Amino acid sequence: MKKILFNDKFGLTKAVLDGRKTQTRRLLTLTLHKKADRGNALIEVSPSKVFFEDGKWKFVYDDYVFLLPKENYPKYRVGEVVAVAQSYCSIAEELENSNNATCAAHYEKNVQKASEYISWMEHPGFNNKMFVAADMMIHQIRITDVRVERLQDISDECCLKEGIIKKWHDPACKNYYYVPGVEVKSAEDVYDTPQEAFAHLINKVSRKDVWEENPYVFVYDFELVK
Template identity: 45%
Template sequence: MKKIMFNDKYSLTQAVLDGRKTMTRRVCKYDRPNETYDIVFPVFEPNDYDNDGNIVSPLNYAFGWKNDKGDFTGWNIPKYKVGEVVAIAQNYSDCGNMPDYELDEDGYPIMPKRSGFFNKMFVRADLMPHHIRITNIKIERLQDISDKDCLKEGIYKGQCGSADTHFMDAYYYKGDIQPYCTPREAFAALIDKVSGKGTWESNPYVFVYEFELVD
């Protein structure tokens, strides 16, 4: 089983567990090198389909970039597949599950520096108590996100102002009290925090994973 990580600093893991976040965007490995490159998709053969007509090739939803000289970037391949159940990565200290660590002379577990107790990057997927199921995958530029999808990404609606003047609708993400006029403005600020300053402005191609919480 695979695992997926969400940012804890901005409470995105908790947003998934609360059912407020049902979508995530992951930057594709290969962007379009320049305007001479056109998008290309795999050509599937009969053995790439199962008996029900579903594509079972690992290149399903993959795409790449190629120019008329034959230069090819390589395939952008989604990490997850529609229908796949994926473990939500959490530190062992947060989720309560732990592997069998070797004990020291006092009976305390010996945790290596790269321990899932401290860093969820190193946890085992089979020990995670919560899972999501991928329900849809699409490819788009980051800035093509809709207001509706921003809310699925964990942006939430609130208000700003005061009773002395008037209240107005605003949008926020956890970990920041700055109000934004639109969901897209809030998401743009969030993605730059999570994925690095300038991510929104660079407008990369992304895989968009929509999912549902299983447990």
């Protein structure tokens, strides 16, 4: 089983576990062998189009159609069940406050794998979920759809599926939008449209100015199954 990481600083893992986040976008990075003065060089390219045809992912670059290299394929497939990565410490805290005996038994059984490393509290995954094992996670999602689109093509509805928070304000009688995990300290932390809020979020969790670059992304729809 594979695992998937969501940003904790902006509360995205919690949004997934609460069922508020059911969609995620991941950058599509393309590499292509191109002739150089001394042979072939592996370079990163920006395609003009990416599409799925005849059971294969393809892209257009310099007016030519190329097969998408296998290493650039979507990491997750439709129907695949993926573990939601959490640090071992956060899982222990969650189980401590849970009456779910099944989850507790699962964790007690699998935590032995970490203890064989040295001591599970000294395992790098204790505080860093990048190093946890997928089969030791207690929550999973199922991928329900995979597609490709430009980052800025995201709809208002999909911004909310990405975890953006919508609130209705009275007496303004207007909806405002917030980035999860961000304390509202001024008007700059409140957005008039879902896209404005999502643009701020993606620039923080991905890389600076990625919204303005408007790259292709893989869009994964998913549902919480455990």
